[in-house]
Amino acid sequence: MKINFEHNQSAHCENGVVSNLLNYNGLKISEPMVFGIASGVFFIYIPFVKVNHAPMFSFRPVPGFIFSRVSKRLGFKVKRHKFKSKQKAKDILDNELAKNNPVGLQVGVYNLTYFPDEYRFHFNAHNLVVYGKEGDDYLISDPVMPTITTLTSKELEKVRFAKGPFAPNGHIYYPTELPDTVQLKKAITKGIKQAYRHMLAPMPIVGYRGIQYVAKQIRKWPDKIGVKKTNHYLGQLVRMQEEIGTGGGGFRFIFAAFLQEASVIMDNSRLAELSIEMTAIGDQWRDFAIDASRLYKNRSKETDAYNKIADKLDAIALAERAFFLELKKSIK
Amino acid sequence: MKKEDVPQDESSLSKANLREVVYAVDKDGNYGKALSSGWDAKTIALNESLQLIDEQVAETIQKIKEGILSPIAYYMEIQRMDVVVLSGYVGLWQWRVKRHLKAKVFKKLSKKIVNKYAEAFEISVSELKNPKI
Numbered sequence: 291m292k293i294n295f296e297h298n299q300s301a302h303c304e305n306g307v308v309s310n311l312l313n314y315n316g317l318k319i320s321e322p323m324v325f326g327i328a329s330g331v332f333f334i335y336i337p338f339v340k341v342n343h344a345p346m347f348s349f350r351p352v353p354g355f356i357f358s359r360v361s362k363r364l365g366f367k368v369k370r371h372k373f374k375s376k377q378k379a380k381d382i383l384d385n386e387l388a389k390n391n392p393v394g395l396q397v398g399v400y401n402l403t404y405f406p407d408e409y410r411f412h413f414n415a416h417n418l419v420v421y422g423k424e425g426d427d428y429l430i431s432d433p434v435m436p437t438i439t440t441l442t443s444k445e446l447e448k449v450r451f452a453k454g455p456f457a458p459n460g461h462i463y464y465p466t467e468l469p470d471t472v473q474l475k476k477a478i479t480k481g482i483k484q485a486y487r488h489m490l491a492p493m494p495i496v497g498y499r500g501i502q503y504v505a506k507q508i509r510k511w512p513d514k515i516g517v518k519k520t521n522h523y524l525g526q527l528v529r530m531q532e533e534i535g536t537g538g539g540g541f542r543f544i545f546a547a548f549l550q551e552a553s554v555i556m557d558n559s560r561l562a563e564l565s566i567e568m569t570a571i572g573d574q575w576r577d578f579a580i581d582a583s584r585l586y587k588n589r590s591k592e593t594d595a596y597n598k599i600a601d602k603l604d605a606i607a608l609a610e611r612a613f614f615l616e617l618k619k620s621i622k
Numbered sequence: 623m624k625k626e627d628v629p630q631d632e633s634s635l636s637k638a639n640l641r642e643v644v645y646a647v648d649k650d651g652n653y654g655k656a657l658s659s660g661w662d663a664k665t666i667a668l669n670e671s672l673q674l675i676d677e678q679v680a681e682t683i684q685k686i687k688e689g690i691l692s693p694i695a696y697y698m699e700i701q702r703m704d705v706v707v708l709s710g711y712v713g714l715w716q717w718r719v720k721r722h723l724k725a726k727v728f729k730k731l732s733k734k735i736v737n738k739y740a741e742a743f744e745i746s747v748s749e750l751k752n753p754k755i
Contacts (some may be wrong), residue, residue, distance in 0.1 A: 301643040301655070322645065322653070342671060345706065378648055400702065408634035412707045436640060453710025454703075523676055528667040538623055538658075543645040545720060548655035569647060577665075583666040 295392050297431040297438045301537030301544055304356045304416040305330065307394045308435025310419055314392055315468050317364070317622020326548030327363050328476045329355040331541055333610075335500045337507075341455065344526035345505070349540035353396065353456060357463060359484075363477035366468045376447055383420060388544075392421035393427035393429075396461035404432070404439045409533075410441030414456040417419040430447050434535060474492065474584035478552045485545075486614040487506035493562060499613070501607035509598040520596065521586035528579045539572030544573060562618040564613065571609050578602045623645070625656050633660020634668070675702060684753045689722040692728030694719075697743045711742035 294316055298322045300306030305328075310322045325331075329351070336346040350356075361368045374377040386393050398414040399405060423428035427440040439447070450460045489497040504527070511520035529541040537547075546568035553561035581599045625646045635642060636659035645657040679699045685691040698708050705723075709716045713737075721727045722735070733747075740750045 299655075301645060340704070340706075342702075343674070405640040406634040406640065408672065411702055412704075415747060454707035457710060466719045521670065525667040525670040528664060529671065532661065532664040532667070538628075538644040538646070543623055543653075546643045550653050565653070566651070569623065576623065578666075583663040586670050587666055619752050 291518055292422035292424065292429060293387070293390050295393050295431060298433070299436050300332075300433040302350075302535040302541070303433050304353065305544070307417040307419055308357050308360055308431060311392060311394055311465055312360075312468075317366075317468060317472065319364075320551065322544050322547035324356065324360055324483075325541070325544050326552060327481040328359040329481050329488065330356055331545040332483050332488055333497055333500045333540070334499075335495050335504050337495075338456070340414075340527065344523045347527045348531045349531060350589050351534060351581060353417075354463075356463075357394070359466065359481075360477075363480050364469070364472045364474075367386030367466045368463055368465045369466050369520040370461065372461050374459070376451055376460065380443065380447065383462060384423065386425055386462070387420065390418050391464055393446055394401060395450060396458035396463075396561055397446075397449035398454070398458060400452060401443065401445065401448045402432075403445055404435065412452070414452050414527070419474075425578055427486055461528055474555055476593045478556060479621060482552070482617060485516055488619045489610060489614040490618075496591065498607045498611040501610065505600040505603035505607065508596055508603065512589040512596050524582045524599075525586055528582050531575060531580055542568055558620065564617055564620060567616075568615055571606065571613060574602070574606050574609060578606065624653075625729065627647075629659050629661040629663075630658060631660045631662045631665065633665045638658050644754045670681045675699060686725070686753070686755060689725050692723055693750055693755075694728060694739055695723045696753050696755060697739075697745065698723075701743060708742065712738045714738070 293427045296310065298306065298310055298313070300309060302321070305324045309319055309324045322452060332349060332351050334348050339346040345568045348454070357368055367405070371382055375568065383393065395418055396414070397416050398412065399416045400410050400412045402410065402416070418433065419431040420428050421431055426443050428443065428446050430439050430441050432439060452458060491499070493499065494503050508524070511523060514543050532538065537544040546565045549565035549568060551559045553559060570600055578599065581602060585595055585599060623644070625648050628644055630648050641659050643655050644658050644750045645653055647653055680698065682691055682695050682699055686693060686696055698704070703711070705716050705719050710720045712719065720746040721732060722739070736747055736750065740747045743750065
């Protein structure tokens with residue numbers, strides 16, 4: 291049983307799954323458009339949640355939000371199931387496949403056999419599409435992979451029931467009731483509005499304030515927790531910013547691509563100008579990553595070096611603040 | 623980022639013949655997908671994190687030999703888990719898992735609990751009790 295599903299490699303797994311599933315269902319929509327409508331651009335720093343022995347930094351909303359926001363804004367429904375029973379999770383999946391319905395799954399990365407070993411961490415918010423079954427093999431379209439691949443039913447069960455933070459519990463989802471026409475303009479406006487609201491939110495750990503908070507911490511860390519741990523934390527930040535899925539620069543380039551596409555649809559040239567500014571901010575993030583990597587490569591002991599990259603981060607925070615204030619003005 | 627600046631460094635991705643999608647602008651300023659084989663800045667970050675795991679494992683092995691930590695700590699670390707993840711896999715409270723990392727507590731564990739750990743690590747009970755370290 292094999293559904294005629296088109297696999298498109300994307301930067302980020304969730305955008306990719308949404309975009310590929312919608313394309314299959316007849317709604318042509320690009321990855322950046324999915325990302326923008328879902329207000330995917332974000333920053334949050336959660337010092338009290340530890341991932342791989344370092345605090346959590348994220349450049350995107352909580353897993354699952356992208357799909358639910360896109361569905362709300364484009365006016366289709368998403369059916370979701372989570373399971374306690376592994377057997378039931380398998381039955382529902384097989385059922386949907388039998389109905390010729392490709393589905394999205396949330397999975398853990400650690401046991402994905404087709405990933406290079408270096409990338410196998412206990413990260414549980416990865417997404418992929420299952421679009422068929424041949425014998426005991428499930429046909430997998432993993433958006434970050436160049437081509438389609440397969441997992442045996444045992445392998446799939448393992449990744450669907452990975453444990454730890456964000457445990458997927460067999461989470462399966464698929465779009466239903468797609469409308470005949472979508473109001474793209476309205477959806478884009480909503481996406482942009484929520485994006486600047488979040489990035490300008492009056493909360494210390496979110497948006498540009500969150501970036502400033504991290505900068506402040508970087509100045510303190512070397513004395514407080516030692517150089518080694520500081521470097522590990524910075525490494526974690528860089529990985530969250532650049533690891534497979536962000537499209538580079540902590541999703542800033544995907545967001546810039548969205549603004550460019552949106553400026554044509556909305557007939558708003560200001561958005562095209564802002565796209566160029568967002569690209570520049572993305573480049574600043576890339577610079578920051580290079581400096582941070584030099585720091586932990588050389589194991590520099592001088593705290594001045596940490597102050598310098600904290601300065602860079604502060605500059606990024608201010609640039610993003612200015613950017614999102616402008617974005618707010620551009621869309622009225 | 624410009625398309626011609628998309629890094630094509632060697633990485634664990636390129637070694638596995640994989641490339642990832644990034645977004646970049648072409649000469650006319652139009653955005654599109656571009657493929658990157660890897661970027662040194664992030665390879666360094668990744669290696670740093672892997673190295674940290676190796677260092678921690680070495681430290682843990684030492685502590686097991688000294689009779690302070692239990693083999694659970696060793697298997698947890700080589701499988702890149704922490705207490706939160708492991709507690710999910712064995713289905714026990716985190717504070718219990720933390721206690722079981724102590725050699726003294728581990729020795730007194732019931733068969734049932736030891737089995738749970740062996741299952742979570744996908745190894746036999748004897749492997750769990752006698753790690754090759």
